[in-house]
Amino acid sequence: MSKALEKVMDAVDIETFLVCDSEEEARKISMQMMNELGFCNASIVFIQYLGPGARVRVRGYIYKPGERYNWFYDENNSQ
């Protein structure tokens, strides 16, 4: 994980507009995009396809509850 992503409290939402021909295609592109950006555990929060393409909100969780959150540990205090 990058140093910057370690500072994300929980999740990164990527919101954009995808040029595509169907919702199904938008879903595929969304997941491919997240995969290419390095989010292996991504999910689609919102998707709406109309006319020229799809408005999407895609989420990659950096930390889920109960995990070890790196931002939580003071640099002088961590292991």
Add this chain to the structure above:
Amino acid sequence: MTSQKKKVLLAPLDPVHDIGLKMIKRGLELAGHDAILLPPDYSPEEIIKAAIDNNVDVILISRTLGYRVAEILGSFIDLAEASGLRERVKIGIGGMAIKPELAAELGFDAGFGPGTTVEEAIAFVEGREYIEKDRGARKTKKDITEKYDYTFKNKRIEKLLNTIADEIIEYVKGKTTPGIERAKIREKMFESDDEAELRQLRKEYAAFCDDIVKAYYANGALKEKTRQLTSEELKALKSYLEKVKTKMKPLNLQHIDTNPVVFIQYGTGCPFMDIAHIKTCEAWGADGVVHFDPSWGARTEGFYEGFITHEEDGSVITYENLKLIKDALMPSTLWQVRAHRGLNTPETVLLAGKVGADLTKINIAYGSLGGGTDPERLTVDAVAAIKYAAKFKMPFDVVTNEELCGVPAHKAFAGMLIVTVLGLKLGARPILQPLFCYSPEVMINGQMKDNYIDFNAAKIIALKRIINAPIWCGAPIGFLTQTEDRVQSSLSTALHASLASSLEVDGISIASADEAYSGGPISAAARVDTLRATQSAFRFFGHAKIIPTENSEVWASQIVEGIERTLESVVKNGSFVDALYKGLLGSREEGAYPGRAGRGTVIKNI
């Protein structure tokens, strides 16, 4: 005025005026200074000449356009130097295009970027250090029950409610439950510091628990997906909190005094993530936070002990977990621990009271018709829980979530009012919690076909016609109107918040902008979205009101009539508990099913 009178030249170094300079001019004049505002589009030479001619003490330049900003400002300073003005006049620069680092680099005495206040500019003119007001210190904890005397305006309904509440109090006499017995044992544990006695009390406590909790008291085993937090994690929490607390300068969501207090709901499963979310919400203006426990916790007899994290929704209730959260809160933050459903209701209220919660949540009708707990069990437990709430002077809200199952509002309100009067008779301070939601009832009957305003307004009008009691709309407002889209969700929350404010309710619970998303935990960013939206809505409406159509009055009358009819049927039935089983406060056809958890566990003839 706190300093010597100054003569200040205000000059927009732009083709258009900066509204900021006009506001600063007014502020300076109110503070007793002389302020001269030049027209826009003056050249640096003309501004320098005006400063010399007027013999000013301070020049404040504004620059909004970013184009050639460094070059223009650099030449202005060079001219000021060459004219000899620089040695005796303080020069500050502000505006959208200004960064403090650039101002310092070019030789200005101060640079004011976007967001600068008039007070900051006046402090610069007066040569004193600007001390930002401590926003956090201004926030105070609000008692939303304070101004209510619970007087009934509808005497017929009052009489019916008194009859039912008296019957409930009579019904529970001589009855107890494993939940009540555990609470009594827990009370003894709080009073004891003798290890041998505590060991014995834990054994007695475990005897009233389900096997999954018994295993913990026998050998420390926890159910899957839960674990004890480590000492390293607890040490890190302390360090994290110490750091965050020094940085807290919370916003205020309210624009006017009558805007309701705003609650958020947390329960990520992990007390640390909860605390991180709570601190985020406090910073963005939340006035209160509501603890959500896991659904399995409500259906399990008994509580664990210790600092426990959970990998799924809902944060485990233990004294230690609650204490962690309590210690993390700002003094002004209202804190509610819910006890409205489930098999641990009395002990939940006891723990909440012991730790210092401000509020709890109890409702027999919802908990037994929509929350899965047996009606008789919850009735007996709820009376004990309300007594604890009264003992700890902890108001409780009476939530009406059975509406989401399909129970019509008037029946849900009848149940809510029964528990309200029961609470009053037992010395507690109940709070009405009608839902602001797109419920199955209105989906079927069409009351929200035109708008979301009228039926929600009708609920508040109806309740205010019946009783003078605090109202806290939940939970969260706008339920089933929000989608997974961030903007739509935030807007819907903000509009419902505005409606609640317009109807002059005392509190609201709001969703996050990802509340409708079921694929993972709520994110901190999505919490900020709806807090910001609510703040903007309060700012937009101020004292202006949303005006419902005449339907709201018609439907309010129907709700009041429906409540009266429902209460009459309960009185006629003779037994409140039996009325719950029979569906008088919400039937199976309407989507209400008497819960089975804890059935047959009421112990009689004690």
